[in-house]
Amino acid sequence: MGKLKKIKVHIADDHRVLIDGIVAVLNNEKDIDVVGSSLNGNQVLEWYTTNTSDVLILDINMPDIDGIAVIKEFNKRDFKPKIIILSSYDEMKLIKEVVKIGAKGFLAKNCTGDQIIEAIKTVCAGNHYFSESIQRKITMSFSESEVNENKSLPKPLTDREQEVLVLIAKEYNTREISESLFISVNTVETHRKNLMKKLQVKNVVGLALYAHKNNLI
Amino acid sequence: MGKLKKIKVHIADDHRVLIDGIVAVLNNEKDIDVVGSSLNGNQVLEWYTTNTSDVLILDINMPDIDGIAVIKEFNKRDFKPKIIILSSYDEMKLIKEVVKIGAKGFLAKNCTGDQIIEAIKTVCAGNHYFSESIQRKITMSFSESEVNENKSLPKPLTDREQEVLVLIAKEYNTREISESLFISVNTVETHRKNLMKKLQVKNVVGLALYAHKNNLI
DNA sequence: TTAAAAATCACGGTTTACCGTTACGCATAA
């Protein structure tokens, strides 16, 4: 023993029991050492100001700063660990973005303990790691985006549209929105109309759900 | 050793890594034995047709049959283990219902491994177990409901109301809902009205968000 | 069996959402 340096891992997830669990799983691995953990995004960033690790296992949904924002913040810094995203089912649509901004691995939360270990060793060796189910999703989403460049292309929302969208999702009606933003009712209706067209939804319900799913509220 | 019978535990959660984690945590406990696990509600019910355990750690959100429904099903059967609910933040409003239908414990997913062990031993001894944060929620909701019997008490939704709610959250309008459920438009409007009153929201946006936050869609 | 809860429906009235279309000033990129 003691021949190789152990892989240092930091775990960030707002569910402590999950952290404890992963720690317990990794404790059986001689090559891996859990050197820290965080319950939210701020803790992660703070921890890395005075510490380092080889690998960061990162949850996407966290109370304050979400996983995506954490990665983006790392990208501005000198030091960035190899990042493995730990996600639940419904966040899989984020795979692309997450890979694009620099995550090295992606694990669904329904993975096994062994897969975590494998993922850690893989990314630490400089490779990418994606669980099977994820890999399927990726190839699917790629083929989709090639076939369907125009339809499913999400025209980006303008700043103003986002503001209106958020207020709609806060159960504001048109008049209330117009008063909040100091614009006319007609303008708000135009924005709402354009939002529905861009996001391809039938009514405010669709808008609200979009806002919620995309963490705009 | 070997003086006492070990406590047999079954764990049900759709995130396998969480199961693996809890198993790893519990493996350090000599008095506790994890005898089975399930990734969804159906697996739980099936497992218990041919097996038993002292304690069942049960997630609320599962793909097919949710935790609530699992408990209700147990209530119709001969055998029921002591049930500890494992929930995330936003499901805490379900505490009351869950306790009423017979859960013995309630753990937030941000609890520690030690708390899980404590919870298992407590409910196994015939007592109830609630983590601190949960206990606060309970006392809060009780005091609220005493002061304010009509306003903040979350009256449970009826089956029909849930059906309507789901369709609203799928961007159906009233006519479409009435045709889907083979009832009159007036009835749908009544249900929607009652939903808004019960959930204390201003419009369909609030309903849709409630549905989404509670994984009804 | 009896009371309570749930599901059904009606109706008139008010407000809001939704739709299509047009248009103007402004900034910025081709």
Add this chain to the structure above:
DNA sequence: TTATGCGTAACGGTAAACCGTGATTTTTAA
């Protein structure tokens, strides 16, 4: 310079949501 995108605004019409109230039947639980 011209085209494009954005934010703003208007208008007339239709559809749908929202509100209050009351009432009947069916189902469920005490």
